Amino acid sequence: MLSILHELNDRLKVALGQAFPAAAAAAEAEGSALDAQLGPASKPEFGDFQANGALALAKRLGMQPRVIATALVEKLEAAAGFSDLCERPQIAGPGFINLTIKPERLAAEVASRLQDPRLGVSSAAEESEAQGRGLAPVIVDFSSPNIAKEMHVGHLRSTIIGDSLARVLEFRGYQVLRLNHVGDWGTQFGMLITHLKQVAPEALSTADAVDLGDLVAFYRQAKQRFDSDEAFQSTAREEVVRLQGGDPVSLKAWHLLCAQSRREFQQLYDRLDISLNERGESFYNPLLAAVVADLEASGLLVSDGGAQCVFLEESSAHKLPPVIVQKSDGGFNYATTDLAAIRYRFAAPPAGDAARRVIYVTDAGQASHFAGVFQVARRAGWIPADGRLEHVPFGLVQGEDGKKLKTRSGDTVRLKDLLDEAVERSEADLRRRLQEEQRSESEEFIQQVANTVGLAAVKYADLSQNRITNYQFSFARMLALQGNTAPYLLYALVRIAGIARKGGDAGVIGDAGNTGDAGNTRDSNQITGLFSKLQFHEPQEWALVRHLLGFDAVIAEVEEELLPNRLCSYLFELSQVFNRFYDQVPVLKAPPEARNSRLALCRLTADTLKLGLGLLGIPTLERM
């Protein structure tokens, strides 16, 4: 409905100019045009849209709000074509203008979406092409585990939220660089390499000689020796120097450790169907000296206690710690790496990505770090005027006791274990239900459904919450079959698939969001024939129509605000509206003149759910 919203807004703007020419011209001259404050209606009984501008303009124009509203409505109604778009506007309360779109127009929108694999969402790529300019890539920096360590619950939110944001941006037509900024460089490699050289020297001379097996245990052993053995410690320190000096044997050992970790991470990414390009901290290593030199040249660098720092501009009298870019021992640290990354990502190729939007999905605890680093980058002139640099923070994962999520024994929860448990619980639940309903299904079906539902539940539970707040993790809640959960949404889709099997044409589009491509285009002649004369009469049909048409606006919102929970709410509400329709309005048993229109609604609902869930990284099921 974004196109209708824009059309109405344009019409309101014209009406404002006609009704109040002097004030409109004056406002225009000031650079702040009069605003009709058009937005979606706050309640269904108010229609489709409401314009609140009359209230705000009352003081400025020195008139009663209702008088302003009346004048506006008069001009609106007099304009050519308005009555084809909209019912007579209603003035309500102190001066709200309520607008209801004509049923024929809504039905036409539904018909057009049935033929549109993008479901009404415009493509940024096509838009920029039409305007004859290029579209800069967007970078989403997410997941970012550390080499030689395990992925744990702390990586869950970044990985899931980052993937979903990337999918939405990809669907909108952007080229998205999904960067995995893995921790693959730093002093811990001294001890790891030293340990490797001592316990598995053959790995360094023979190709693929050794499978390191449990890397976590390996890391623990190395750490334990580092902490207890002084000789080991000094060897490890020398090893760091060798590695940074480019010693071939040290590099080989380093590669080996990275490759091993990469394989383990990849298993989880495959399982979650998440794609990432690894570009770890080591990538920026050769660029660090230039970062410091650049800061020096721009006069931002200050030596303080032997360390090279940039002091932050403070908005008030509060004293912020400086950003240290070079330690007193000459080494660089994480702030330097982050600065090098920002510089590279905005810079022109070949020594840069030429991005214009860079998004960091990390926990909220790093907010002040990023605020500092972003400020330094800005003052250093590395961010173009049209460049956006955004930290997308999220809260902690907590247990049901409200404390940081831990296992019973107090350890960090491994991501693998967490996913396993979700799938196991989902399987147990499914088996219990099959027994209760005396259904018999193949083992393959059970595994497939349990896996899909379990992983969907984990993803959806995370995404459906506003990411800023801490997130209380609960298997029971996320796997619940009712409420705002993945199983509830998946079930709505299963119901539609059931209608399709029993004779209704559902012809749902393919797994759109998963590929960033909306899938098969349909035979438009066939569709036009089938759904050309849509007509709706029941309130449940209209509620569904109106909700379906809101999809494009939600995608636009997620693209801008980077809040996937908005998409989740939309899909949940869509499922609710659909279930009401399904419960109260027959589809297959409807009289022929209503049947096709209802089938069309079923299909568009399925398409929308499937696409929407795909953008959350959640695949769907035909039966469950």
Add this chain to the structure above:
RNA sequence: GGGGCUGUAGCUCAGCCGGAUAGAGCGACGGUUUCCUAAACCGUAGGUCGUGGGUUCGAGUCCCGCCAGCCCCGCCA
């Protein structure tokens, strides 16, 4: 000590540019199945939007103070 985030129904949470009577879900209580998967639907009860000021025609939303919880705070990431 400084900074950030959070505080909305018993619980978990939404609440978009400030807009009409603050919304869901769970839980509780009551109802609905010869009919497309009842994993659903319908209804009832439940609120000092932490608190005190301010701005505004209008504040859960913006500004200031206070209280509480969590997180961060110079050479780890």
